[in-house]
Amino acid sequence: MAEDRELIEKYGKPVPYDRNFRGPEWRNRSCTDVPCLLIFIIFLAGWGFIAQYAVRNGDLNKLVVPTDSFNRKCGIDSSVLDKKYLFFFDLGKCIDPVVPLTGCPTQQVCVESCPTQTFIWDRLKDRLSFPELKERLICLTEADKNNLRDINGIQRAIDNERCARWYMKSAPFLNRCMWEFSPQMCELIPSFLLPRSRRASNGSQSASLANGGMSGLIDALIDDNSSLSEVKMEVLALTAIPEPAVRTKQELVEEPAIQCRRRTEQAETIKQKVRQADTRLAKLVGNMVAHFYNGTHDAQQLGEEIVEDIMNSWYVVLMALMCTLIASLILIALMRWFAAPILWLSIFGVLVGLGFGIYYCVKQYRFWRETATVPNHSLNLEAAVKNVLQEPSTWLYLSIFLAISFVVILLLVIVLRSRIQIAIALTKEGSKAVSSIISTVFFPIFSWVLFILAVTYAIGVGLYLGSIGEPSFRMIRQLDANSLTSVTNENCVCTGPAIEYKVGGRCDPKIFEQNCFNADFGQRSPCTRTTCSFAEIEHPPFVTWSIVYNVFGFFWLTFFIAAFSDMVLALTFATWYWTFKKRDVPFFTLGRAFRQTIFYHLGTLAFGSLILAVCRMIRIALEYLHSKLIKYDNAVTRAILCCMRCFFWLLENFLRFLNRNAYIMCAIHGKNFCASAKDAFNLIMRNFLRVIAVDKVTDFLFFLSKVLLTGAAGVGTYYFVVRSPHLIQLHYNAVPVTLVVIAAFIMTTVFFGVYSMAVDTLFLCFLEDCERNDGSSEKPFFMSKQLMRILGKRNKFPRQRSI
Template sequence: MGHKIVQDLSNSWPYIVGALVVAMLLCLIYIFLMRWFAGFMVWLSLFSVVGLLSYCCYASYMKYDELGRAGGDSDSASSSSNSNSGILNQVQQEVDHILHMKYTWLVFLLISAVLLGIVLVVMLFLRNRIRIAVALIKEASKAVASIMSTLVFPLFLWVMQLLVTGWFLLVLLYLASSTHPVYKAAMDNCTCHTLSGTYEAGDRCDPDTFSICLASCPTAVCHFYGSEKEKYVNYLHAYNAFGIFWLMFFISAIGEMILASTFATWYWTFNKSNVPFFTILISTARIFRYHLGTAAFGSLILAVCRVIRVILEYLNRKLKKYDNSFVRAVLCCLRCFFWCLEKFIKFISKNAYIMCAIYGKNFCRSARDAFNLLMRNVVRVFVLDKVTDFLLLLGKLAITAGICALSFHVFTHELEYKDYVNIPSLNYSIVPVVIIGVGTFFIATVFFGVYSMAVDTLFLCFLEDCERNDGSAEKPYFMSKELMKILHKKNK
């Protein structure tokens, strides 16, 4: 199987590379289309969700009413159970039994109704915030289109992360080979007495000084028994693991700060045509000169939190063999707490880097200012975050699914080709499709990660713009005319 997979990859690699190039182009096209169709996509998605939830409520109620008139729960699925059936059949029978219970559909009805109510409330009372989110998404598209080098910049970070990962693996292999040889004595019914001690069969010995035993035990031999790990290796493994966490978070922090500085420069330039051509290079030089300490401190906090989570996972695996409900509950609570803590620290760190890129303050002051600013606009933060996440997830899934479907039809020869198109016949056509799918999702994540950073940066700049400026000649607004129109503001 492995030989056939390698043969398939050697025959199909040009098509895999071509599919990944097409995925990059589709990501660029999607980002550009967001500039004009972001509002349409957001509202269409919301109305589609409303329609889907309404249909779920209707279907659940009809099924609940039908089972209620039929006399309650139906046991038809469970009555046909066979002891000789396989595990899949048993699972299928259990699922059918659950779906024939009227209270199952009552639960579905309640869940659908609650979700429908939440979406309707959001659409009715937060529609103005949704309009602001759509306008900021359009602004992010303009910023990315204005500074196209930001789309290539993540590749530089990716190369740095590959180098760090390679160094980690190199150190890991070196530590794994940090051993010393162990020699043990082999002798027949005799004991060797030396100044350093007494040797018996199976005792450790030193081949350089063991020759003195040959006088009393002529058949004694000090032979190689095996290798033993150095005592300090486990501590160095822990140090190496902490180093990889810190360096990976540090590289990500540098990338976020450089992109934040780039997009903040674009926002705070009143006339966008005056944005410097080499904005990202200027931002890179500024971050490396002034703010490496900020990135290192923020990534250190995340690294410590990640190490604690790894230790908790290790303890959880070790304690699984002990049937102690209290210990399992405590570990579960601790794992959940530190998972939430890491997510919160990542959120605060990202916004702290943006504030640091705008004002140049240290990490703690930037984190405090960002947190206070976001708390003063918590509803806008929630709406923008969810709207952006939904659109980017929609884009990732659409591009990945489209490329995978196209590649599947190509490699399975379900499409008609011209004579000059020679698609190779593969042993496993699914192999290149899976590789293309994973690569496409990774490329989409890289491109949309830049776009997400642009949205978050412009959002904080927009909030600062609203609080710092009043539209006068001395303090004009830097936001777009569309945003000023939504907020009923204007420059005098």
């Protein structure tokens, strides 16, 4: 045919052409990549079998067994078999965001039971006798406690952090001694969630506290305007000494470890203070600030003030985010008129900024070249930065880089100006599509829910699988307390069933405890610095492969969910483009695309996500090999692994790009994954310059839009809190502004992610439209009049079109 010969002459190869093609049609589709879908279903069934096997045979308690300061597993290792609870000398230091990375910076020791009463050395040392004080002490080792002879010895042990200075009544949680629920936490717990015995006791205890010394002390302290810390210490001191009017010593010991107590009306003022300032969140923020702020006390106070500001400004943050949501929708709608001026002004601004940067760098280069300076020899980051900025070569290289960037951007704008016009027109088309089908903006919420469920499932299965197996123990010598590079030389001798035990070899904790002793002190003296310690859980081969299966399933499922979201949006926007009269677009286009994806194209999604999952597993395997081979320090091995890691990283990014466009082509034509990927790749290669221009221009435009909305939200929030002190009182105006800026950027990223998918879909539809149609009555263009005007094309018959 003449048309086919024209296409061959234009593109150099035949282009698949369907004369009856009119965009995505429901009735003309069939299921694609069914075998891959069946494989995916079988894989999920196998994953479910592994999950039920893991839950039935796993025990998460094996993974959360606490470890003390001597690296002993409480209740498992030989020297602490009868001590399964972990006690923290200062639990407050564990409320720190870096604890998962660095560990809790306080002494930790295994104990037989958690403390059932509060102890404060500074308050009780003059009130209790030496035997009572010694009995209440919790020390690192029994030897530390047994060596105490008087009050001064206790003071030295506490100052040297061999014994705890204070502790609160605690209860075991995951075998760790945690503070009991605070009264403020109890107020937040519904009464029906509390056990009957505890609910019944709340009233009587509140009454006794109201009539006894507790409420009187609180009232007196409040009347005296005492500080919050003073109130806390006095309350702890009162609860530490059992008073006959309140409870007996025996009642205190037998009291439940965790018991919620309701405060009386007389303590309402202090309760409000504690709710606002003395919260775990305040301690968390305070410890986080302490890493960047001088003074622990100041940092703690700053953290409490930040938390108060968050509590007092939450409604302002919600209002700002609601305004950001509305502004995002309005900006997307206005893009059809203002996309061109925003983009051209942005490009002009970038060129002007680069020109000013070149001028400034040249000026600095000439100044420092003619100025003799002496380097700053201080060993800190500020001095190093100043030395770099005083080097003339720094400004020379920077000016060259900016000049090259200026020339490249200017040439690209001149050469690709017509293609930039296409990108602007497609951005306007995307704005029309998103505004017409506004439900697409909120569709990512559904994908997020699925993603969270997938992550939760995979982590749960992985934890249960990790707990299956037999624990492995090895005989080890602990590090010397005075030197982290040497071990103790304890003469630990094993006899009987343990006669073959060697340092570094396998052992059994019970046998070790019964048959190993310190030869320097006799057979009745157990080994204290040499232990039979837990090493790892040895997994059966089936469990090991199940863990690999679970990791691969996590990647495959998450990539599948992302592909499902892309396919639904692609079908939605492709339907909009290929509808000749836009007023005829179905009302439930998104729902139709959702059903169409489920009924016909799940196999294609499974195929594409499988390819990405395999590539990701290869990258994980390379990282594992790198961690194993890095100790050999072989330059050739490092070079090979580095090249392979770089190659597969690039391959994965390319596959992501190709898959995204393959899903769009599948949405347009309804073909299988391989055919769609081939069509998408060929189409992109035939229009390579257009693809580069549209992709980079739209990315730049969307970035500017996100920055604009985020900045407007932050500035608006700042002016509101500054000019409305009668409505909201804050310590730091930056607190709500920071929250708004972070949340607004995330929100706009989600919205413009949908917008980006719309532009990518419409772009491929536009390229298909250009190659398949000629504007005749048999093959009319579906593109907008603006796009036809840019390309110099038009439909050859009168056309009534509603945009």
